[in-house]
Amino acid sequence: MTTMTLGRTGVPTKYLPVLVTGCLLVAMFVVGGIRYEGFASGQVILNVFIDNAFLLVVAVGMTFVILTGGIDLSVGSVVALSTMISASLMAGPGWPPYLVIPLVLVIGSGLGLVMGYIVHAFDIQPFVVTLAGMFLARGLCYTIGTDSIPIEDPTFTAFAQDRIDLFADLWISPSVLIAALVVLGAVYVLHYTRLGRSIYATGGSEQSALLMGLPVGRTKITVYTISGFCSALGGVLLSFYMLSGYGLHAVGMELDAIAAVVIGGTLLTGGSGFLLGTVLGVLVLGLIQTIISFEGTLSSWWTKIFIGLLLFVFILLQRVFSARSRR
Amino acid sequence: MALPAPVLTMSGIGKQFPGVKALDGVDLRLLPGEVHALMGENGAGKSTLIKVLTGVYPADAGTIELDGRAVAFGTPLEAQQGGISTVYQEVNLCTNLSVAENVCIGREPRRRGRIDWKRMRARAAELLSRLELSLDVSAPLSSYSLAIQQMVAIARAIDIDARVLILDEPTSSLDADEVEQLFRVMRRLKEEGIAILFVSHFLDQIYEISDRMTILRNGRLVGEFLTRELPQVELVAKMIGQELAALERLHGEAKVFDRPLVEARGLGRQGAIEPFTLTIHEGEVVGLAGLLGSGRTEIARLLFGADHAGAGELAIGGTPASLRTPRTAMTHRIAFCSENRKTDGLIPDLTVRENIILALQATRGWTRPVPREQQDELVGRYVKALKINPPNPELLVGNLSGGNQQKVVLARWLILEPRLLILDEPTRGIDVGAKTEIQRLVVELSDGGMAVLFISAELEEVLRLSHKVGVLRDRRLVAELPNDDRLTTDVLLETIASGGASNGAAGNGAASGADDVMANGGRDS
Numbered sequence: 001m002t003t004m005t006l007g008r009t010g011v012p013t014k015y016l017p018v019l020v021t022g023c024l025l026v027a028m029f030v031v032g033g034i035r036y037e038g039f040a041s042g043q044v045i046l047n048v049f050i051d052n053a054f055l056l057v058v059a060v061g062m063t064f065v066i067l068t069g070g071i072d073l074s075v076g077s078v079v080a081l082s083t084m085i086s087a088s089l090m091a092g093p094g095w096p097p098y099l100v101i102p103l104v105l106v107i108g109s110g111l112g113l114v115m116g117y118i119v120h121a122f123d124i125q126p127f128v129v130t131l132a133g134m135f136l137a138r139g140l141c142y143t144i145g146t147d148s149i150p151i152e153d154p155t156f157t158a159f160a161q162d163r164i165d166l167f168a169d170l171w172i173s174p175s176v177l178i179a180a181l182v183v184l185g186a187v188y189v190l191h192y193t194r195l196g197r198s199i200y201a202t203g204g205s206e207q208s209a210l211l212m213g214l215p216v217g218r219t220k221i222t223v224y225t226i227s228g229f230c231s232a233l234g235g236v237l238l239s240f241y242m243l244s245g246y247g248l249h250a251v252g253m254e255l256d257a258i259a260a261v262v263i264g265g266t267l268l269t270g271g272s273g274f275l276l277g278t279v280l281g282v283l284v285l286g287l288i289q290t291i292i293s294f295e296g297t298l299s300s301w302w303t304k305i306f307i308g309l310l311l312f313v314f315i316l317l318q319r320v321f322s323a324r325s326r327r
Numbered sequence: 328m329a330l331p332a333p334v335l336t337m338s339g340i341g342k343q344f345p346g347v348k349a350l351d352g353v354d355l356r357l358l359p360g361e362v363h364a365l366m367g368e369n370g371a372g373k374s375t376l377i378k379v380l381t382g383v384y385p386a387d388a389g390t391i392e393l394d395g396r397a398v399a400f401g402t403p404l405e406a407q408q409g410g411i412s413t414v415y416q417e418v419n420l421c422t423n424l425s426v427a428e429n430v431c432i433g434r435e436p437r438r439r440g441r442i443d444w445k446r447m448r449a450r451a452a453e454l455l456s457r458l459e460l461s462l463d464v465s466a467p468l469s470s471y472s473l474a475i476q477q478m479v480a481i482a483r484a485i486d487i488d489a490r491v492l493i494l495d496e497p498t499s500s501l502d503a504d505e506v507e508q509l510f511r512v513m514r515r516l517k518e519e520g521i522a523i524l525f526v527s528h529f530l531d532q533i534y535e536i537s538d539r540m541t542i543l544r545n546g547r548l549v550g551e552f553l554t555r556e557l558p559q560v561e562l563v564a565k566m567i568g569q570e571l572a573a574l575e576r577l578h579g580e581a582k583v584f585d586r587p588l589v590e591a592r593g594l595g596r597q598g599a600i601e602p603f604t605l606t607i608h609e610g611e612v613v614g615l616a617g618l619l620g621s622g623r624t625e626i627a628r629l630l631f632g633a634d635h636a637g638a639g640e641l642a643i644g645g646t647p648a649s650l651r652t653p654r655t656a657m658t659h660r661i662a663f664c665s666e667n668r669k670t671d672g673l674i675p676d677l678t679v680r681e682n683i684i685l686a687l688q689a690t691r692g693w694t695r696p697v698p699r700e701q702q703d704e705l706v707g708r709y710v711k712a713l714k715i716n717p718p719n720p721e722l723l724v725g726n727l728s729g730g731n732q733q734k735v736v737l738a739r740w741l742i743l744e745p746r747l748l749i750l751d752e753p754t755r756g757i758d759v760g761a762k763t764e765i766q767r768l769v770v771e772l773s774d775g776g777m778a779v780l781f782i783s784a785e786l787e788e789v790l791r792l793s794h795k796v797g798v799l800r801d802r803r804l805v806a807e808l809p810n811d812d813r814l815t816t817d818v819l820l821e822t823i824a825s826g827g828a829s830n831g832a833a834g835n836g837a838a839s840g841a842d843d844v845m846a847n848g849g850r851d852s
Contacts, residue, residue, distance in 0.1 A: 013467075014467065188441075191442075192441045192442045193440070193441070193442065194433070194435060194437075194442070197424070197428060197432055197435065197442065198432070198433075200421070200423065200424060201421045201424060201428075201432055203423070204421035204422060204423035204424060205419075205420075205421050205422070205423075207419065208419040208420055208421050209421060210402075210403065211383075211403050211413075211415065211419040212403075212419065212420070212421070212429075212432060212433060212483070213402075213403050213404035213407045213408075213433050214404075214432065214433050215404070271421070271423040272423050
């Protein structure tokens, strides 16, 4: 019973959720293309990537954590902290970006490492530990400053406003390129390294993974570190996008990231899911926003309503699939 | 003939858990190229000893020597690297991963740091073919049965260059052919010079495969014996610490049953069990025999309301009833001890007392808590009656051995004084002593007027206890045989194998085929 026949073609059960998300995305694009003029262009898709590159990077980190059966609520705050540190160091002492960016990445990874260590060593639920991390990082933003700090460093702004031209008038921002590299790297790690397989095994059954002699503790610490790194990198990309640092940036982004991962078909209990699903999940979220902006009259809160409905549908779908594959 | 030097020597091992002395001065030595059986009742400390050896628990006292060097494994990983592989009683694999990965994870073949999936699948397939298995190694493990998963676990264990292979009850979920297959593999590994530590409750298997055995009782060492020099009766006596009266056929006279308690007519559920007709009388023990997955558990679940019947009708005590939920079944005083006590039955983090009182409290509702004195009194009585060991109701159930956990589940339902008690594999993974106690209990309960539906994979046990036996095959109740002198395990096996068709030929005059079962059920009611 490894395959369930869909019509005539056999699709392995494990790819079904990703397939459903993919179909949804295509359907949304087709509907949008029929309804709105100028919607069905390549640049609209690319804009979704450009506007959501930071979310994509954050969601990649979240996917690692969720695959082990954990959760990371601190990502939004770490994103905000990263924008704040970048902006303040460039504005105040006038540090150059090539010093600031690595520093921010180290701080983000360090925060993840500490949270991961606490989760593992004291055997505390990740929800609680990262909740503490979330408050801590958000609070630290305000010790740096309560107002928005603009970024005026010439190298930084130049890079942020750079366009990479593709063929036929299509373009992307450097952030998209970075996000794409992160995605490819993450796919490689998840599917072609021992760390990646240990992540899946830990999510499948932590007890079994331990008895099979896998380094479960190290794996758990590593995924939170990766998530911390991705959040910090997401923060840097967000500062490219916003050109400012602010303690109120990325409020609730952890929930967007979790939503993207779940819509992408990854099980919150861990052990099952694909990074491609997360990419599609982020695209679905982005496309909802695009459709609502094309509609023009709808309030942006409709985005939340659609995300809410989609989440319900996907959670039910997962339930149906897992119930069926158990037979 | 001089003995070769032992690969592994454990001496004076002690281990203390809160409130329980699990091991006390236990010695064990394993010789290369030998199958060594570790024997003892439930709670004798077998599992604990294995966990100490493999680094799951640290030992409180004693030393472990591997090849003459003192070792202390802090984690299962260190033990594996030291050459000690273990296949645990519960299959400890990741069912979300593919078969190949389950065999190879942690030591995947790699090329320039990258996992070489092709080579990994080839290696897994090759290892499995050593066990005479051919599987789709890229399929997820969850798509295979428990028995196959067990074999995959063994394939994993021998992939590591194991010098010591520990098999902790590997046969409890395997059928006869699969056991034979496993034994072939064990003999081959033995010839390669691997020392095998084997734990099983099936004495026949022990005598078939093992060369030497170490017996434990209550966490202490009884002694080490050569298997061929120790008769089975003496082994059992040493395990339980007293002479064992032969397990006689427990039911003497055939009783007359005239008060039907539960009557199922054409009860069935799509995809689970085909419509069946079965009558259970007061004071009657009805056995269900059949292979794993033949629909035994499904019948039990229907009668308990755990699954909803798609067809047919059910009468309890003569009045039609619809069991939509287990709760309704409980109000009809039907109790169900499930097959899987770990996942469906017990809450390991609660104490023995809390676990036992659970069902009683549930029937009363949370607004009327059971007074503490009444709890203590009831629990104390059942702990004593069922000989739950250690007899301390405030211990966490998770710390008890398998047989004692089973008794706790039993006690929980007995407290409700059910009219129908459904026991699904109550004696699986339980030692001889506890098994006899549970069997005696069933007889006593039925003599007291309770109806019992008894499900077991062991035909002797079904035969010994039941007044009549329902035989299942391919999710269908194929025959209902009265348990008289002519009914033997051979006849049962024959019926299971032939699907009831050749019963007439076997000459026991029993009902055969679904139509006859209907007729039989009709006559009973």
